[in-house]
Amino acid sequence: MMQKGEHVLIIGSVWPEPNSSAAGSRMMQLIEAFQEQKWKTTFCSAASESEHMFDWRNLGINKVSIELNNSSFDSFIEQLQPTMVVFDRFMTEEQFGWRVAEKCPSALRILDTVDLHCLRAGRQIAFYENRKFSKEDLLLSDIAKREIASIFRCDLSLIISEIEMDFLVGFFKIPNSLLYYLPFMLNEIDCKELEIWPSFQDRNNFISIGTFLHEPNWNAVCYLKELIWPLIRKKLPQAEIHIYGAYATQKVTELHQPKTGFYIMGRAEDAKEVVRKAKVCLAPLRFGAGLKGKLVEAMQCGTPSVTTGIGADAMHGKLDWSGTVANNAEEIALAAVELYTNEVAWRKGQKNGVEIINTIYSKKKLSPKFIEQLLDVQNNIEKHRAVNFIGAMLMHHTAASTKYMSRWIELKNKN
Secondary structure: OOOOOOEEEEEEOOOOOOOOOHHHHHHHHHHHHHHHOOOEEEEEEOOOOOOOOOOHHHOOOEEEEOOOOOOHHHHHHHHHOOOEEEEEOHHHHHHHHHHHHHHOOOOEEEEEOOOOHHHHHHHHHHHHOOOOOOHHHHHOOOHHHHHHHHHHHOOEEEEOOHHHHHHHHHHOOOOHHHEEEOOOOEOOOOHHHHHHOOOOOOOOOEEEEOOOOOHHHHHHHHHHHHHHHHHHHHHOOOOOEEEEOOOOOHHHHOOOEHHHOEEEEEOOOOHHHHHHHOOEEEEOOOOOOOOOHHHHHHHHOOOOEEEOHHHHOOOOOOOOOOEEEOOOHHHHHHHHHHHHHOHHHHHHHHHHHHHHHHHHOEHHHHHHHHHHHHHHHHHOHHHHHHOOHHHHHHHHHHHHHHHHHHHHHHHHHHO
């Protein structure tokens, strides 16, 4: 039985950058949940380090660099003997899952999907082909085959969106026992925090934020520049929009046009600070999946937002949105101007955001249930795996194929 003091190994596809992406923030939330149980935590990754990665020294966790297609990982994990292993995205499970199963067969294997990659890919294909998305679009790439196989091979997969849960259970027929719905785990917003938020009168400018490496974000910035912002400026000639995001390339910086109030600001050193100072957040996403960190962050900062149906997808349950949901350039622009100029509408959006955070994303409600689920599966691991024949079958074939491909690559690299 897992007890306090047990060891969690997280294998990251990248070193988390919580100030750059929602995925980085999500990973830090998981680490915090483990540490609150006083579980020892080790984070390892084969990715290159970046100057913006999390400061692991202040977190009290062990940090280890590993290599792909290298048996040194086998020795590392065999010596570590973690009780639980978390794979960050399905690609990481593909690389290391068979090694974990071979060297630490009793360890609980958990996949943090981050978002459903095949859903994001399917929506993107449908968008660029100028047609409506259908469930069959999930199957247009090999991503679905790889992602669903990874989910079956793991003991439990963390699903961040209820809509993704519906696709996995209804369309892909994955048993509920292999899935666990876990949205962002956030501190509730209390009265003290409300008191320090800047007022409607003290805020200025529109804001859009999100890493430029993420295709849905880049597409949204182009949408703003080409169609939405010109409509807003006709109504508000002095308005400015500040576009923040990590990893701005030349094609991004070329959109910087102060004469039209369109500012490319680059990376925000403190994302919450710049969002808190803005009056309205714009996130006109035309494809994507999962939960949108930028929109959650806007709610945490008391900044109402205008987004699309895709942007608000599975974000607010049956609660009213923290601003407005609109699905074409004209409607988005009108909603943006209304929120920017109408204090009553603005305050209502802000109030709705607080309710969404405190109802749907409350860490104090979500974290204990999450830990309880992990313990339950861990303590019944043999029975849990016995009914997952498809997972056992896929693990068998993975060990017989991926394993030997990896061994071949390792030998090739030595020559």
